[in-house]
Amino acid sequence: MLPYLTTVKPVRRIRYFIFLKDVLILALTTFGGPQVHLAMLHDLFVRKRRYVTESELMELNALGQVLPGPTSTQTITAIGFKIGGPNLAYLTLFVWVMPAVSIMTAAGIGIYYLERHNLSLQFTRFIQPMAVGFLVVAGYRIGRIVIKDKISLALALTAALAGYLFRSPVMTPIVIALGGLTTALTYEKQQRMPKEPLRIQWANFFLWLGVFVAAAGLGAVTRSLPVRLFENFYRNGSFVFGGGQVLTPMLYNEFVAFKHYLNREEFLSGLGLAQAIPGPVFAIAPYIGALSMRDAGVSGQLWGSCVATAGIFLPGTFLIFFVYRFWEQLKRYRVVRASLGGINAASTGLTAAAALALFEPMAPYWPSVGMVLLTIFMLLYTKIPPYALILGGLVLGLLIK
Structure with missing residues (x-):
């Protein structure tokens, strides 16, 4: 059990790092609003990386539409929450918004x-x-x-x-x-x-x-x-x-x-x-x-x-x-x-x-x-x-x- 336990956390960290890298890629390349964002999330997170299933993605997107706030941001943050809990979710939020926030601040x-x-x-x-x-x-x-x-x-x-x-x-x-x-x-x-x-x-x-x-x-x-x-x-x-x-x-x-x-x-x-x-x-x-x-x-x-x-x-x-x-x-x-x-x-x-x-x-x-x-x-x-x-x-x- 001990060797398994010692390797779980590094594997998770690597997976979380790859996920955040993918989030950054989306943050730099997704133009066109929530509809386009959803299509790109499906392409990268469902079809290529398989972080979530198609039904899970659509459910999280529907939840974002029900709640007040930015639908795309809530969807991608919820995926981070599903994968790694609240800490990864907050990091996901930060990585997703920072490129656009930096440009608009400038x-x-x-x-x-x-x-x-x-x-x-x-x-x-x-x-x-x-x-x-x-x-x-x-x-x-x-x-x-x-x-x-x-x-x-x-x-x-x-x-x-x-x-x-x-x-x-x-x-x-x-x-x-x-x-x-x-x-x-x-x-x-x-x-x-x-x-x-x-x-x-x-x-x-x-x-x-x-x-x-x-x-x-x-x-x-x-x-x-x-x-x-x-x-x-x-x-x-x-x-x-x-x-x-x-x-x-x-x-x-x-x-x-x-x-x-x-x-x-x-x-x-x-x-x-x-x-x-x-x-x-x-x-x-x-x-x-x-x-x-x-x-x-x-x-x-x-x-x-x-x-x-x-x-x-x-x-x-x-x-x-x-x-x-x-x-x-x-x-x-x-x-x-x-x-x-x-x-x-x-x-x-x-x-x-x-x-x-x-x-x-x-x-x-x-x-x-x-x-x-x-x-x-x-x-x-x-x-x-x-x-x-x-x-x-x-x-x-x-x-x-």
């Missing part, structure tokens, strides 16, 4: 440097309408999946109207919750499944809730901007269902329309860049965090990026660790399954509201309108990757004065 610092030295940002002017085009296509694609009947259509339209008329950060979680409650009432349409008693381990839930309450309390007492930024992003990360396209209106409402930490042009430039880099779209958070603390210098911007990154990614991680342990029992309840349709429909409506709000100031300018339409066409009818479109927009901005 972008935030770079944008402020150009503004401070009165250097023109005209080369980014095509990125802003392109970002609106990306948002429109994301909403359209998710809408085709989740809008299946008159109820989901009505919820999407109502959410779009509410999100457009009431641009408060408080409105988003309310709309999403009401959407889920509406379809939860139709649970009798769901197929019955044999139930098992829920065996819940509450540690990660209390960790999520404790950080939530502590951040809100400390922010209110200290009025410290880094603490308040962490709380803002932690709250948004705790209530965003549907991925990056739903996070966008939440962040725009809070940091641009409500608190004015960024202007509209800065936000759209960051949104466009976030579409062009590999990794999670939630990486727009460190960009916003860096610009929110621009007055504190480069060190302050780096600190702003760190608290924003932690705030946006930790809630989904805590929650998937919590729910993962009893997901098999939970998904058997019809109310839970029924609520998902309303949550997804409301999220689609909020995406439409964000796209409309961002497009509205561009409407009088035909070059911007043309770029929005061209971006939509290229995304829907060509196979040109998003990063190539964004790079093309930057080059066009440099060439056309």
Whole structure:
């Protein structure tokens, strides 16, 4: 037994190291959002490495879609948890997000440097309408999946109207919750499944809730901007269902329309860049965090990026660790399954509201309108990757004065 025991840990370490290397490869090469991420996870983690089976991958991805937070990040983190427990999962999260976070932090610092030295940002002017085009296509694609009947259509339209008329950060979680409650009432349409008693381990839930309450309390007492930024992003990360396209209106409402930490042009430039880099779209958070603390210098911007990154990614991680342990029992309840349709429909409506709000100031300018339409066409009818479109927009901005 002793020789076996002495060789188990080194073998596991080697396997964990190879897994983290594969995660890094994905973090540097996955462009295009959750749908593309899932395909690449299947190719590498299921077909080539066999870390998980196809059914296990799809189950973990479904769990990520149910919970608030970034679906791709939660899926890949849950795989790390399944392979090596919480320690490997946290390392997986760090390796997965760091390339995109580093790029977007540098972008935030770079944008402020150009503004401070009165250097023109005209080369980014095509990125802003392109970002609106990306948002429109994301909403359209998710809408085709989740809008299946008159109820989901009505919820999407109502959410779009509410999100457009009431641009408060408080409105988003309310709309999403009401959407889920509406379809939860139709649970009798769901197929019955044999139930098992829920065996819940509450540690990660209390960790999520404790950080939530502590951040809100400390922010209110200290009025410290880094603490308040962490709380803002932690709250948004705790209530965003549907991925990056739903996070966008939440962040725009809070940091641009409500608190004015960024202007509209800065936000759209960051949104466009976030579409062009590999990794999670939630990486727009460190960009916003860096610009929110621009007055504190480069060190302050780096600190702003760190608290924003932690705030946006930790809630989904805590929650998937919590729910993962009893997901098999939970998904058997019809109310839970029924609520998902309303949550997804409301999220689609909020995406439409964000796209409309961002497009509205561009409407009088035909070059911007043309770029929005061209971006939509290229995304829907060509196979040109998003990063190539964004790079093309930057080059066009440099060439056309």
